[in-house]
Amino acid sequence: MTxxxxxxxxxxxxxxxxxxxxxEPTSTVxxxxxxxxxxxxxxxxxxxxxxxxxxxxxDRTVKAQSDASAALDTWASSNPxxxxxxxxxxxxxxxxxxxxxxxxxxxxxxxxxxxxxYEGVSSQQLRAGVGHFPGTERPGQIGxxxxxxxxxxxxxPAFKNIDRxxxxxxxxxxxxxxxxxxxxxxxxxxxxxxxxxxxxxVPGKPTATPTKPVLTLVTxxxxxxxxxxxxVTADLVRxxxxxxxx
Numbered sequence: 001m002t003x004x005x006x007x008x009x010x011x012x013x014x015x016x017x018x019x020x021x022x023x024e025p026t027s028t029v030x031x032x033x034x035x036x037x038x039x040x041x042x043x044x045x046x047x048x049x050x051x052x053x054x055x056x057x058x059d060r061t062v063k064a065q066s067d068a069s070a071a072l073d074t075w076a077s078s079n080p081x082x083x084x085x086x087x088x089x090x091x092x093x094x095x096x097x098x099x100x101x102x103x104x105x106x107x108x109x110x111x112x113x114x115x116x117x118y119e120g121v122s123s124q125q126l127r128a129g130v131g132h133f134p135g136t137e138r139p140g141q142i143g144x145x146x147x148x149x150x151x152x153x154x155x156x157p158a159f160k161n162i163d164r165x166x167x168x169x170x171x172x173x174x175x176x177x178x179x180x181x182x183x184x185x186x187x188x189x190x191x192x193x194x195x196x197x198x199x200x201x202v203p204g205k206p207t208a209t210p211t212k213p214v215l216t217l218v219t220x221x222x223x224x225x226x227x228x229x230x231x232v233t234a235d236l237v238r239x240x241x242x243x244x245x246x
Contacts, residue, residue: 075093216233
């Protein structure tokens, strides 16, 4: 087994929400979660990483939930009257994987379940929380906001119980601006590791033009293996902001 079996290399940059032009499929990036990419980037794991990522990178997953809670508290105190997408951003906050860009919450995984979202999908990020695929969109933007996380191989895997997520489930993402985007799960599927099109701007359709905001979660399948990938796709249903976010 090579590289972090649920650590994704960076996909070639997707089009921006304003241009809405998807790139042609690429045959050089074979697996968004493991070692099968033909072209390395700084966000890719090393070739000899085992499942759970590079063991030389400290495992900080046991602190992920507290890091997420701390981020929400920091944003609330720095922006107590935040509201709407144009509210003043919160103070920068950091966790085990670097700067926390958003906080992900999924009630199906537990009422208190929360994970810090970091920019990037290397061991540094995924051994501390979940990571945003560089080149995919931000929360609420037209296109695909794609996130990866571990299911095993670390002390407290973010997506250990991803099988609990069913169509219709709610997923929320809160930003430093104290805006919360709520998504409704549209599908849960198991795909081959080579199917990188799940993080295209329109999931599964790399040449299509995006028309709505979607969220995609990617992790390994089965629970303690990596022969397939579990992919959760959700549609944005609402956004809200203000002091009620926390």
